[in-house]
Amino acid sequence: MLEHLGLVGVSWRQDGSEALAEFALHADTVAERLKDFAQRMQLAELAYLSTCNRVELIFARSDRTPVQDLRRDAFQLLTGRAAAHGEAERRLRAWAGEGAAEHLFLTAAGLDSACVGETEIVGQVRFCQERALELGLCGPSLGLVFEEALRIAGRVRGGTKLAEGRVSLAEIAVQNLRERIARTPGRIALVGVSPMTERAAVSLAQAGLHFTVVNRTPEKAAALAARHHAEYQSLDAFRREPPAVEALLTATGAGVPILTQAALERLAAHTPSGQPPLIIDMAVPGDVDATLCNKLAIPRIGMDEIVRLAEQNRAARLLEAGPAREQVDHALDQLQDRFTERYYGPLFGALQQRYRRTAQEGVKRLLKKDLKGLGDTERAAIETWAEVLARRFAHIPCLGLRGLLHDGPDGSIEAFLSGLEPEFADELRSALQGAATDPPADDALPTERVQ
Numbered sequence: 449m450l451e452h453l454g455l456v457g458v459s460w461r462q463d464g465s466e467a468l469a470e471f472a473l474h475a476d477t478v479a480e481r482l483k484d485f486a487q488r489m490q491l492a493e494l495a496y497l498s499t500c501n502r503v504e505l506i507f508a509r510s511d512r513t514p515v516q517d518l519r520r521d522a523f524q525l526l527t528g529r530a531a532a533h534g535e536a537e538r539r540l541r542a543w544a545g546e547g548a549a550e551h552l553f554l555t556a557a558g559l560d561s562a563c564v565g566e567t568e569i570v571g572q573v574r575f576c577q578e579r580a581l582e583l584g585l586c587g588p589s590l591g592l593v594f595e596e597a598l599r600i601a602g603r604v605r606g607g608t609k610l611a612e613g614r615v616s617l618a619e620i621a622v623q624n625l626r627e628r629i630a631r632t633p634g635r636i637a638l639v640g641v642s643p644m645t646e647r648a649a650v651s652l653a654q655a656g657l658h659f660t661v662v663n664r665t666p667e668k669a670a671a672l673a674a675r676h677h678a679e680y681q682s683l684d685a686f687r688r689e690p691p692a693v694e695a696l697l698t699a700t701g702a703g704v705p706i707l708t709q710a711a712l713e714r715l716a717a718h719t720p721s722g723q724p725p726l727i728i729d730m731a732v733p734g735d736v737d738a739t740l741c742n743k744l745a746i747p748r749i750g751m752d753e754i755v756r757l758a759e760q761n762r763a764a765r766l767l768e769a770g771p772a773r774e775q776v777d778h779a780l781d782q783l784q785d786r787f788t789e790r791y792y793g794p795l796f797g798a799l800q801q802r803y804r805r806t807a808q809e810g811v812k813r814l815l816k817k818d819l820k821g822l823g824d825t826e827r828a829a830i831e832t833w834a835e836v837l838a839r840r841f842a843h844i845p846c847l848g849l850r851g852l853l854h855d856g857p858d859g860s861i862e863a864f865l866s867g868l869e870p871e872f873a874d875e876l877r878s879a880l881q882g883a884a885t886d887p888p889a890d891d892a893l894p895t896e897r898v899q
Contacts, residue, residue, distance in 0.1 A: 453509075455507070493580070499569060500644070556597040566616055618651070628726045639697070644699035664684075665682075687708070727748045795849070798878075806838070811830060
């Protein structure tokens with residue numbers, strides 16, 4: 449039932465986090481490019497997840513999608529160039545069916561991150577879904593999968609010990625900032641308003657460290673600064689006249705370096721300690737050019753180094769992940785039942801309505817011709833009896849349909865419909881089409897795990 453669901457992407461595991469910059473879509477063009485890709489590949493649904501650990505496309509195929517393996521087309525979408533022979537298959541990983549759902553579950557729960565149990569990923573998965581909804585690219589299938597992924601993430605954080613301790617990449621970055629400030633006391637700059645800088649702001653404020661929030665849009669900087677009684681500055685002003693800071697953490701979505709050589713030189717000239725400032729660059733692509741930092745002898749910690757530090761305790765944290773993994777496995781075990789009830793519920797409802805309508809028409813004819821002399825009480829009793837009987841009869845084919853959906857071969861539903869009278873078959877198909885276009889009303893999901 450989940451054969452139409454797929455996921456293609458790349459993570460820090462292949463070539464490191466900073467290499468993800470090649471695959472990240474620019475914020476200014478992401479909406480247009482996703483819509484164009486969905487239309488060109490005839491995808492029913494499409495979502496784009498981009499974090500410091502991964503860049504992934506989650507999608508649902510339609511009957512018109514021209515290829516089964518989308519890696520070559522996804523490679524061109526993400527990089528803007530055609531892949532060399534075998535390059536897309538080598539650099540991008542692909543999941544299908546329930547395997548795609550399982551991968552998203554593990555990602556949202558923080559089990560597939562360099563920092564096992566990381567907290568930022570939940571917000572990033574939620575943003576991925578919200579953007580797909582805004583673009584009109586998230587329908588019932590992805591909606592169900594995202595709902596379950598976010599629910600599992602909540603259960604993992606509330607019901608296991610996985611979220612205890614330093615489980616955020618931002619926390620690892622903050623630890624480096626604290627070590628620097630312990631050696632050379634002074635102010636810190638947080639550049640960009642993002643999940644990373646927001647998390648860092650909380651930790652820095654709790655530690656009593658002074659910081660300035662910097663952002664291209666001053667209003668956003670002011671809002672974050674106000675929550676922590678910090679100062680703020682626009683990015684343009686920061687580049688022209690930087691305050692005296694010992695370190696800065698930057699995590700914007702600019703997609704290109706935001707600090708020129710002149711800006712970096714001004715920063716280095718204003719440190720209270722006289723030492724070059726520490727730069728922690730958590731943006732992908734990077735906000736600060738590593739080659740330029742080397743030239744100016746300014747220490748820079750990029751995402752690859754942050755991930756390396758996170759992975760040092762990855763093995764130990766995986767030992768704590770057993771209960772969290774059980775949550776994911778349980779959700780996958782329930783996936784087919786949830787999806788069946790949510791997605792095919794209208795078909796079962798239409799089938800039951802047809803039985804009830806047939807019974808009601810038969811009772812009307814019976815009461816009109818053969819039982820005309822009955823009183824109101826008797827007539828009501830017969831109508832109730834016919835209603836109950838119709839529901840019981842309808843229950844039998846509904847059970848059979850559930851069996852076909854769970855265990856039957858592909859095309860079982862269409863094979864069932866083709867055996868009915870054409871008008872009835874079209875009525876049930878219409879119910880299914882309505883399920884495929886209307887937003888879901890409550891919780892459920894899909895099947896088929898592929899590693």
